Amino acid sequence: MRYKDIRKECEELWAKNKYYVLSKSHKAYLEIRAYLREKEPDVLWVNKKIQEAIDMKESKKDFSNAVLHIWGYFKKEASTMEKEELFDILNEYMEGKNNREAVIDYLNILLKKYPNEYLEQSTFLTGEQYETMA
The missing domain is CATH 1.20.5 (Single alpha-helices involved in coiled-coils or other helix-helix interfaces)
Structure with missing residues (x-):
């Protein structure tokens, strides 16, 4: 190769x-x-x-950081209400009142409304299991 x-x-x-x-x-x-x-x-x-x-144990701080990076793709198009909703769900996750899936599910709602080819391939959002390259 x-x-x-x-x-x-x-x-x-x-x-x-x-x-x-x-x-x-x-x-x-x-x-x-x-x-x-x-x-x-x-x-x-x-x-x-x-x-x-x-394989690492989940880090709420690092998870939140990834969500904020992804939010950057939506922030110019999303409404104030959508932003508040995402941050409410993220804060609930940080406080242990919600799980990471709830946050990812909401990001996927935003992704459907504001398509982004790059994010559509992300295993973080697709829930695809990691696959090693052959």
Whole structure:
């Protein structure tokens, strides 16, 4: 496989999984992002690091950070009411009165209303189980 193809494969894998990784560990997110800036990334290494992050215990702080990153895609189009709804659900999650699925479900409602091809591929929002690249 040519270097260009390997880099593209790594970037596609990262694009699909970066918000899921960010939702688990900001540190792992930064580590993978920095690694991908290297000259010759290795798909197996990226796969391994994504899997390690997915297997981590949930961090409410990191989950909230990922949600805020995703909110950035909607903030110009969404109404004030939609923003308040998202932040109410997120605050309930942070206080233990709601689960992460409720937050993700609302983000998916926004995604249906304000389509975004990039976010539509995100395992964080699709609920797709992580798949390693062959």
